[in-house]
Amino acid sequence: MYSPPGSTTKHHRSRGVSTRSLYIIVIALLMGILVTLWNVYQLRWLHEKHSTGMPEAVSSNVKDSDKPVVWVHAKRMETGYLDHVLAVFNRIGYVRGGQESDWDVLWAHDYPFTQLSMAIGNMKPHQKVNHFPGTGYVTNKVYLATSDIKYIPIAFQMPKQQAEFQKEVERSPDRLWVQKSSSHRGIKVKSTKELNLNAKDTFIQEYIQKPFLIDGRKFDLGLYVITTSVDPLRVYMVDDEMLVRFCPKDYYPTNFEDVDKYVVGDDYTPMWEMPSLKKWFVEGKYSFKESLYAYFRSVGKDSGWVEDQIYEAVKGVFMNKQPQLKTALEKYPHKNVFFEMMRFDFVLDEDLNVYLMEVNMSPNLSSTHFTPNKYLYEHVIFNTLSVVGVARSFPTSLKSVSNDAFIMAVSERDIQVKADECGSDLCKTCENQDCKLCNKCLIPAQRELLKAAYLEHKNRATTRRVYPEPMTQETAEAYDDSLDEELDENDQLMRVWFRAKCIEDASWCR
The missing domain is CATH 3.30.1490 (Dna Ligase; domain 1)
Structure with missing residues (x-):
């Protein structure tokens, strides 16, 4: 049948208009659904925020260019062995940079004082490096083992x-x-x-011939120790955790051909596979440390005895090596820019006597082999960065932090002790030894040392002070200051100050 010219075109145009209209309607419906879902998400987020006590968002003028910068120096980082280090720095507000950037923190996996000597020698006062010069005096196996230090075989x-x-x-x-x-x-x-x-x-x-065994296995303990200063000496330990590693095979005291029976290697047996510890670590969700100590108590052993020996051993190492560490530090203009996190590895004999076997300068922090270790490693990293002031409340680089912000964190009033003595006639002059902590008797450099110690204590998270050693208020009051006369002036000052703070407030005793 003949159709008038143009009739077919009109028919297709009408159908096209209808299709476009339908398409627009569908798009509109989808957009409406997406907007609704977004609103639901926002309402739910607001509800959770208020129910958990989160504060309202505060506007900030901080730009990415103002954020603190971490320079991570390591080989083969693509393998992921520093992923937890990077994750923690990211969470506390740092951005990645390199040697050419105006960095705030250098995290070097290897000892940096040879390859990076130029960068470290020209450091600015606000910058930090995660190693001390001279650390090898502590971590070198030969130096450590042949030192005359208690608790080392x-x-x-x-x-x-x-x-x-x-x-x-x-x-x-x-x-x-x-x-x-x-x-x-x-x-x-x-x-x-x-x-x-x-x-x-x-x-x-x-060789320690009669090790303490759990389920027939020998094991070792890895304790994480943080040095914040060597002049004066200040050392902390992550107090609520440790790494516990078991040999892959049961111990046999006369068969030393198979090292898996008595040496803890990379393929160790983790705690969660040990039958006697599962009820605490797996079912009870206790930490490595508390699971192990609970087991000791369950078999009639004193976990406090182990704890005391570990702290004594760590303190003994640093007191022995402090002169060498101070000498290595002398050539650097800024003494307070270094910190160090090490792992001290111990074994126990059948009577729970503690033996220090080695100290690791850059301990393994990768959970690639044992995924559950992620939480331990990130906990240790965060505690380290917290006590040294790298993880802090200031959202910008320290180079741009105002003096008022520092005073807000710690002022000269915060470090004062012995108000009764300093306000009495006894301290009209600074000749009396009991007055050396009075404000008028402190020189500016001493005030800065005490401020640094104050901030570390306030930021210590779950770390505990190893040196100056913790005390009770009773032992602090009874302590004879003349016992410290062999120490140099800065170490004497630090020990006396911590004791005075402890006497005034028990939270400063450890």
Whole structure:
């Protein structure tokens, strides 16, 4: 049938208009649904915010360019072994930068004082580095093992201490030994006849023959220790956690061919697989530390005895090595820009006597192998950054923080102690030793030391002070200050100040 010209075009145009209208309607409906969902989400978020007590958002003039900058220096970072370090820095408001940036914190995985010596030598007062010069005096296996420090098994450096070692063997011929070096991790228990007394850069150390066992397994304890200053010495420990690692195989005291029976390696057995500890760590959700200590108490052992020895051992190491650390620090113009987090590894004998085996400068912080360790590592990292003032309430780089902001955090009034003595006739002059903490007797450098210690204490999170050692109010009041006379002036000042703060407020005692 013939159709008039244009009739087909009109028919298609009408259908096209109808299709477009339908399409517009559908789009409008979808947009309406999305807006509704967004409003529901906003209402729910507001409800949760108010129900959890979150404060109202406060407008901020802080720009990304004003945020503090962390420079992470490490090899093969793409493998993810520093992912938890990066995550914590991100959560506390830091952005990544490099050597060329105006950085606030340098986190170096390896010892940085050779490759990065120029950058560190030109540091500004507000910058921080996560290692101390001279840390090797603590973390080098040979230096540590052959130091005369309580809680470290007796050791002899080879080949220069052959004669001393032979005399020790004659006194106790039945003891077993391990031979180690700083260049490798492998160890093996050997008899005296199997040892190589001519091997350079090695040391021979007594083997702890009767270890404490749980479910037939030997284990070690990793305690995280934070140094904030070496002059004066201030050391803290993450007090509520530790790393507990078990050997992959049951211990057998006469079979030392299989190292998995007595050496804790990378493929250790984690706590959550140990039958006697599951009810605390897995079911009860207790920490590594509390799970282990609860087990000790359940078998009639004193967990406090272990705790006391660990703190004494850590304190002893730093008191022994402080002179070398201070010497290594001397050439740097700013003494308060360094901090360090190390892991101290201990083993226990059957009587719960503690033995320090080694100290790790840059301990493993990767949970790739054991995913549940993520929470331990991030807890340790955050506590470290908190006590040293890297994780702080100021949202900008320290270089742009005003003096009023610092005074808000700590003023000269916050560090004052001994009000009765300082306000009496006894302290009209500064000649009396009891008056050396009075404001008029403090020089500016001493005030800055006390302010730094004040901030660390306030920001310590779950860390506990190792040195100056904690006290009770009773022991602080009875302490004889003359016992500190062998210390240098800064260490004396710090110890006396912490004791005075403890006497006035028990929260300062530890």
